[in-house]
Amino acid sequence: MSQYAKELEVAQLAVQRAAILTKRVFHEKAKGTVSKDDKSPVTIGDFGAQALIISALKANFPEDEIVAEEEADRLRGDPQLQDTIWELVRSTGLDDPAAERLLGGALADKAAMLDVLDMGKSQGGARGRIWAIDPIDGTKGFLRGGQYAVCLGLMVDGDVKVGVLGCPNLPVDDAAPLTADMGAEGQTDDEGRGVLFSAVLGQGAASRPLGTGALVEPRKRIAMRPIEEMAGATFCESVESGHSNQGESAQIAQRLSITNPSVRMDSQAKYGSIARGAGDIYLRLPTSKTYQEKIWDHAAGDLIVREAGGQVTDTLGRRLDFSKGRTLAENKGVVAAPAAVHGQVLKVVREVLKL
Numbered sequence: 001m002s003q004y005a006k007e008l009e010v011a012q013l014a015v016q017r018a019a020i021l022t023k024r025v026f027h028e029k030a031k032g033t034v035s036k037d038d039k040s041p042v043t044i045g046d047f048g049a050q051a052l053i054i055s056a057l058k059a060n061f062p063e064d065e066i067v068a069e070e071e072a073d074r075l076r077g078d079p080q081l082q083d084t085i086w087e088l089v090r091s092t093g094l095d096d097p098a099a100e101r102l103l104g105g106a107l108a109d110k111a112a113m114l115d116v117l118d119m120g121k122s123q124g125g126a127r128g129r130i131w132a133i134d135p136i137d138g139t140k141g142f143l144r145g146g147q148y149a150v151c152l153g154l155m156v157d158g159d160v161k162v163g164v165l166g167c168p169n170l171p172v173d174d175a176a177p178l179t180a181d182m183g184a185e186g187q188t189d190d191e192g193r194g195v196l197f198s199a200v201l202g203q204g205a206a207s208r209p210l211g212t213g214a215l216v217e218p219r220k221r222i223a224m225r226p227i228e229e230m231a232g233a234t235f236c237e238s239v240e241s242g243h244s245n246q247g248e249s250a251q252i253a254q255r256l257s258i259t260n261p262s263v264r265m266d267s268q269a270k271y272g273s274i275a276r277g278a279g280d281i282y283l284r285l286p287t288s289k290t291y292q293e294k295i296w297d298h299a300a301g302d303l304i305v306r307e308a309g310g311q312v313t314d315t316l317g318r319r320l321d322f323s324k325g326r327t328l329a330e331n332k333g334v335v336a337a338p339a340a341v342h343g344q345v346l347k348v349v350r351e352v353l354k355l
């Protein structure tokens with residue numbers, strides 16, 4: 001059995017199960033939004049998906065630490081919200097009994113769900129096995145029916161070894177071209193959509209359809225598209241102008257003679273998209289001096305892109321450092337591109353950003 005085979009299997013099934021819940025929330029509940037203290041939109045989907053993922057991890061790897069985005073605190077004083085989430089968590093499972101058994105089956109009760117939600121408070125760091133979870137990355141995309149991702153990465157001693165991204169609204173087909181409206185909104189039909197990206201360090205990156213039971217076979221290798229002419233490359237960038245500087249991105253594209261419009265989409269679906277050659281370059285250009293990127297927003301995507309033949313650094317050319325705690329405290333922004341042209345892209349990024 002290859003290294004991390006069990007982790008890879010559990011991670012993919014856990015993400016797949018959590019995505020069943022997020023899709024249910026979108027379709028059945030249509031926007032059960034609550035707002036967190038920081039006012040970011042967080043839904044019952046975030047809590048429900050996080051509970052399902054942590055419970056699968058704890059059933060298989062009880063000793064491992066977990067860094068997860070959400071915490072149960074704000075749920076404890078809200079019994080109604082607890083009930084809504086519990087009803088969803090209780091009734092969501094994979095439709096393959098063996099796969100569901102592998103994830104430990106259903107949680108015992110609502111109290112167990114709250115406890116599990118709070119198991120994601122590890123401070124992270126450079127030692128041991130630590131999972132990073134973003135139960136819904138791109139909450140804004142999720143709410144508007146655009147792109148979002150269920151994200152899970154395993155770090156060992158600060159290095160990402162396994163990464164899984166579930167992208168329910170991306171086309172299943174790895175060869176499907178990106179269209180400008182892809183990220184935007186209104187993806188209410190699941191037909192032809194849903195992809196599960198995965199990678200293990202040193203073993204390449206792959207995709208398969210995002211299913212609802214056992215993992216869909218085969219798992220197909222993915223690779224970035226070789227860039228022959230920089231002018232023909234396509235940028236992927238955030239929808240939210242507050243998350244990445246779109247003006248600087250346009251200047252960089254211009255200096256690289258890129259004329260294709262950037263494709264805007266929320267979430268780590270950007271990393272998955274460039275990893276399979278639907279799009280080429282992902283830039284995340286800081287909009288604030290103080291914002292520190294969170295490890296759960298990058299762990300899986302960073303590995304998937306690197307294993308697909310890409311290079312991922314920050315805007316100063318440093319590898320993303322996942323060993324510094326819950327944030328990428330030693331990094332600023334992200335530059336992800338095919339390895340062969342990464343240096344050329346980074347040079348222009350530094351010129352435009354005056355770094």
Ligand SMILES: Nc1ncnc2c1ncn2[C@@H]1O[C@H](COP(=O)(O)O)[C@@H](O)[C@H]1OP(=O)(O)O
Nearest residue numbers: 040138238239240242243265266267288291297
């Ligand atoms: N100022 C910021 N700069 C970069 N990323 C941010 C900023 N504020 C929030 N984010 C995070 O960006 C991610 C989505 O990015 P994208 O634009 O690529 O979809 C979310 O996880 C969000 O975190 P949060 O969950 O705290 O809102």
Ligand SMILES: [Mg+2]
Nearest residue numbers: 040042069139
């Ligand atoms: Mg959030």
Ligand SMILES: [Mg+2]
Nearest residue numbers: 134137138297
């Ligand atoms: Mg996120």
Ligand SMILES: [Mg+2]
Nearest residue numbers: 069134136137
């Ligand atoms: Mg999130």
